[in-house]
Amino acid sequence: MMTDKRVYTFGAFQLDSQQKILLREGERLPLHPKTFATLLTLVESGGAVITKDELLAKIWPDTFVEESSLTKNIALLRKALRNGHDHSDYIETIPTIGYRFIAPVRMGDTENRQAGEAPQEATAITEPNHASPMPLPWRRHWLWGLCAIAFLCCVAAAMYWRRPSSTPAPITSIAVMPFRNASGDAEQDYFADGLTEHLIRDLSRLKDFKVIARNSAFRFKGKPVDWRTAGAQLNVAAILEGSIKRSGDRLQINVILRSTRDGRVIWASERNDKDLADIIAIEKEIGCSVTANLQAILCNDESSRIETNNIEAYLAYLKGLYQFNLRTSTSLKKAISYFEEAVALDPNFAEGWAAVADAYFVGKWYIPLPPEIVVQKGGSAAQRAWALDQHSAHACSMMGIYLSDTKQQAESDKFAAKVPLLNPNFAQHYHSMALYLALIGRYDEGIRFIKKTQQLDPLSLVVNTDVGYAYYIARRYDEAIAAYRHALSLDENFSLAHLLLGLALTQKGQHDEAITEVQRATDRGSEYLAALGNVYARAGKRTEALAVFQQLQQLARAKYVPPYQIAWVYCGLGDVEQALPLMQQSIAKNVGVIDFKHHPIYEPLLADARYQELLRKASFPW
Numbered sequence: 001m002m003t004d005k006r007v008y009t010f011g012a013f014q015l016d017s018q019q020k021i022l023l024r025e026g027e028r029l030p031l032h033p034k035t036f037a038t039l040l041t042l043v044e045s046g047g048a049v050i051t052k053d054e055l056l057a058k059i060w061p062d063t064f065v066e067e068s069s070l071t072k073n074i075a076l077l078r079k080a081l082r083n084g085h086d087h088s089d090y091i092e093t094i095p096t097i098g099y100r101f102i103a104p105v106r107m108g109d110t111e112n113r114q115a116g117e118a119p120q121e122a123t124a125i126t127e128p129n130h131a132s133p134m135p136l137p138w139r140r141h142w143l144w145g146l147c148a149i150a151f152l153c154c155v156a157a158a159m160y161w162r163r164p165s166s167t168p169a170p171i172t173s174i175a176v177m178p179f180r181n182a183s184g185d186a187e188q189d190y191f192a193d194g195l196t197e198h199l200i201r202d203l204s205r206l207k208d209f210k211v212i213a214r215n216s217a218f219r220f221k222g223k224p225v226d227w228r229t230a231g232a233q234l235n236v237a238a239i240l241e242g243s244i245k246r247s248g249d250r251l252q253i254n255v256i257l258r259s260t261r262d263g264r265v266i267w268a269s270e271r272n273d274k275d276l277a278d279i280i281a282i283e284k285e286i287g288c289s290v291t292a293n294l295q296a297i298l299c300n301d302e303s304s305r306i307e308t309n310n311i312e313a314y315l316a317y318l319k320g321l322y323q324f325n326l327r328t329s330t331s332l333k334k335a336i337s338y339f340e341e342a343v344a345l346d347p348n349f350a351e352g353w354a355a356v357a358d359a360y361f362v363g364k365w366y367i368p369l370p371p372e373i374v375v376q377k378g379g380s381a382a383q384r385a386w387a388l389d390q391h392s393a394h395a396c397s398m399m400g401i402y403l404s405d406t407k408q409q410a411e412s413d414k415f416a417a418k419v420p421l422l423n424p425n426f427a428q429h430y431h432s433m434a435l436y437l438a439l440i441g442r443y444d445e446g447i448r449f450i451k452k453t454q455q456l457d458p459l460s461l462v463v464n465t466d467v468g469y470a471y472y473i474a475r476r477y478d479e480a481i482a483a484y485r486h487a488l489s490l491d492e493n494f495s496l497a498h499l500l501l502g503l504a505l506t507q508k509g510q511h512d513e514a515i516t517e518v519q520r521a522t523d524r525g526s527e528y529l530a531a532l533g534n535v536y537a538r539a540g541k542r543t544e545a546l547a548v549f550q551q552l553q554q555l556a557r558a559k560y561v562p563p564y565q566i567a568w569v570y571c572g573l574g575d576v577e578q579a580l581p582l583m584q585q586s587i588a589k590n591v592g593v594i595d596f597k598h599h600p601i602y603e604p605l606l607a608d609a610r611y612q613e614l615l616r617k618a619s620f621p622w
Helices: 033-043 052-059 067-081 136-162 186-203 214-220 227-234 276-293 311-324 329-345 350-366 371-388 393-405 409-422 427-439 443-456 461-473 477-490 495-507 511-519 526-538 542-558 563-573 576-589 600-606 609-617
Strands: 006-010 013-016 021-024 027-029 091-094 098-101 106-109 173-176 238-247 250-259 265-275
Touching: 013 033, 033 052, 033 067, 033 098, 052 067, 052 098, 067 091, 173 186, 173 214, 186 214, 186 238, 186 276, 186 311, 214 227, 214 461, 227 238, 238 276, 250 276, 265 276, 276 311, 311 329, 311 350, 329 350, 350 371, 350 393, 371 393, 393 409, 393 427, 409 427, 427 443, 427 461, 443 461, 461 477, 461 495, 477 495, 495 511, 495 526, 495 600, 511 526, 526 542, 526 563, 542 563, 563 576, 563 600, 576 600, 576 609, 600 609
Parallel strands: 173 238
Antiparallel strands: 006 013, 006 106, 013 021, 021 027, 091 098, 238 250, 250 265
């Protein structure tokens, strides 16, 4: 390739792309191959901003690495480029987005040049013949003319290298913005939201293609979408926008696919006066048209598997999705009801069964549901989904969770390994794996997985909070606190982040601030009370802690409260004798057991031989 022979000159430096060397005034500077590749990518960008994700994908194409590796490369480059007499700035940081090479660059060629030889200038200017000097006025005019010619050559070269390519660069990342409900009826929100989520799940199955997860895309719901803002915040090259108007059994749908690089409309479509019964086919057609215009392949013999031919089952499923994503105790109960209605209407609706399983597994924490109900109903739904469709990443993921909950860890790991092959953008899977790995003591892997999730779901409150949780489990409390505060910068009222921030601050001995944070999480039910009791106890406020314990006991008479949550108060008080029986009850019911060996809240128990024996008898696979 021609690019492999180029030599770039900037300031006192020459960058030889063929021999992979950097020279400063003819002296070779040692650079690690990855550091050299980073510099070459920036130099070849022509002054354009290169995002962090683009750099990571180009420099480490087959490996998942943390952003810190890129930051280290940039730091090494800046040090190398400032080591000599030239202290110019060459690399500009674009906060939260990426980097840009800002120095003027001249380009030459390595053709016919020997190794170690200083690169030749792209254009040589011949010196005048001093044996017969020109008269001074003519020499001045000649010099001005030569400068003008050189200037015009530079302008022409710049115009050539910056001119738009006849073939735009391929787009390999996209966000589907929440479709606008144009019906004027808030009751139809579920329909627009469901269509959006359906498209996200369809597109996310594309290989070598980044699709932003639902949670981050829906941060833009109800807001005017500016393609520049969306492109920068979500780090994608394209966005899909749309509106849907439902009137009875008639539909009007408008869709626009737009580049975030320049705002160019790549594809647009208007589907007016369609039948509601055609909605599944319309969704599939939109997905196919989008990928065709992105030069990706989606519509083949194994196209979208989410469909059912029963429109009533599909509408019940969409209503379930809407309630599922509200993530409250009440909404999850409604979600389970809608999903179960969907599979009752169509017993062969595989995605409906996967959704039933998902709602039960999530409901275990949010409602909370008794573990035996979760294993029975959630596990049965997961098995049914997988039996109906063994190409579904969602069904595969649910099987992995079910097998883990029933301590069939070796089989669970096999299913977990299959999910990315079926859907490389399934953020929910990476999220689950991150928490699982952190909680079984594989802290570094858990952090890597949650960072991967964050790339696919950068604006999700839950994901950004669980970045902190992965650090918290690893006892990296300062980083946990920073991550929780970042999540709260996205939404200062997000109660889960307040609750977990309180627990992390307690570990740092910042008890007053910890109490304040947990008190802002009152909508978390029994979990809130348990955490508040723990931080009161850790702060030495025994009376307040015991008062919270009484509230938990009273609540447990009215609804299910996991025994381990009551044990949190005793762990805070250091009362192992009272905590042990409660932990034994939880282990016997197989609820929350994955947390019991590595979660910092149980540290008073971990030093007790009886507790260790309890864990051993429970046959923990980790």
